[in-house]
Amino acid sequence: MRILVVDDEESILVPLEFLLKKAGHEVALARTGAEALRLLEEGPFDLLVLDLMLPDLDGFAVLERLPQGRKPRVLVLTARGREADRAKALALGAEAFMAKPFGIQDLLAEVQRLSEGL
């Protein structure tokens, strides 16, 4: 499965990349919303792991601008545990929502669940 992980924090990207690769996925990393959109244009991804708080375009903006055609499934990560954020993200097409801080087992289980649905 091709996975794009978008987060502005190095300390989040590094362990996520390690874990997802270990689980047998192909992983690409983006640190800003613009970078994520550019990578999404270049090639199709099966899963987008998206942080909501990004320095330029935030996660919601990325969700709104997802390229038409083969859209990836979306797992949203956020440190803001607000119910409104969850509802908005789900309304914009996200399929799963994880609040930081999460355990790696939970994350991997969620990714597994999403990949099985393919």
Added chain:
Amino acid sequence: MVIVEALALSILISNHLLSPLLLRAKALGSLLLWRRLSILAVMLLAYLYFRLAGEAYALVAMGLISFAAVAQLAPAALLGLYWKGATREGALAGLLGGILLWAYTLFLPALARSGWLPPVFLEGPHPLLRPEGLLGLRGLEATTHGFLASLLLNLGLVVGVSLFTKREAPEEGRTGEVGALANLLSRVLGPEAEAAFLKEAQDLPGPQAAAKAEALLAGALGPATARLLILSVTEKAPPEALLEEAARESKEVRAYARALEEARRELAQAYERLKALDQAKDEVLAAISHELKTPLTAVRALAEILEAHPDLPEAERRRFTGLLAKEAARLSRLVEEVLAYAKVQAGIPLRLQRLDLREPAQEALALVAPLARERGVLLEGRLPHGAVQALTDRDRVLQVLLNLLQNAIRHAHSRVILELTPSGREAFFYVQDDGPGVPEEKRPWLFEPFQSFAGGTGLGLYLARRLAEALGGRAFLEAGEGARFAFALPLEVDHADPGGG
């Protein structure tokens, strides 16, 4: 002349005597008839008098006698106008006495002289009481004598009785609706009078409008009728003293209402402030938890990975432990700053001491040196040669300098300068870096809590400013290119307000 006088007299009679009576009898419609009858009566009386006295007197003498009678009105009228002490009783006594003496000295002798009354009215009961020579006076012409005597008695009585009677309260004031008064005027005097009255009295208070309407009515109908008519559409005005009291009370009530309104507004403002503070507190709490969650996520993930994979390649393991240490440090820094923030919110106790400001500057430079080395930033201090003495809190000054220096080092490309310059009554610390500077749109938020633009906690600059203010100084970003933060500290200062709140 006879006709004019007869008309004048009959109008006086009809206005002042007949119309009030008719009004009471609710027969005002017959006023014209009564006025005509009174003209007739006046002329008949005049003719009668002429027939009675005419044979002994010339017309001129009769006119003079009448003039003496009319002159009896003068003392009461003049004193009433110009002497405050004149009373109604005095005026009545004067009029009555004057008219009686006039009758005794002029009118009755005239009738006696004509033969209609016995000669005793010419002689008087006693030589001293002779009608044309009172008190034995001789040599005065009869008309002059009677005129002077009656007027003197009249005047004496007005003054004397007035002095011995209490002044009656002035005629009670009336107050009424302008509309009702105008309606009355329209009925009695016609629509033109109503329009004129409305134009003048529209904005007048009740009592003044009533007085104006009464004056208009009196001009046409005489004061007595006017009074009666006005009574029907007005009510008794409260006495002046009561009015003043009411005005004073209403002023007090208004002042009280104003004070209440003021208090209400202050309360509303205080409530809004509290609400804003409460909201700000919620936001701060949300911001703090958000700031904590990111490093916590990393720490948890990294620790779990290290635990689950004991056989990681050395390079990868080192990379993860490095990240773990960095995030743990970030967490502890964050906790420290949150604690400092809480302390600042609760108020900042100051421990003042006299000190050389170069000291905390040097210590701050030494403390941030490792961070600068790690980031490859050259640290430079530009301190004056002489001591810069101030009475302040050493630890707080150090804290402000550390926050500004750490902020600068995080943003600098290669160089950070700390400068200390006494200027006037203030000492200025300048912290300058060669980084990109602060974007224009972010300057207004620079010193607000949790407004981080480069991965900091967003508390450093906020704390620097709050502490600077608690020390009686200020912290601000200098205008212009690059980032040059200034921290001004008063060299002598009252620390009456330790900040906080």
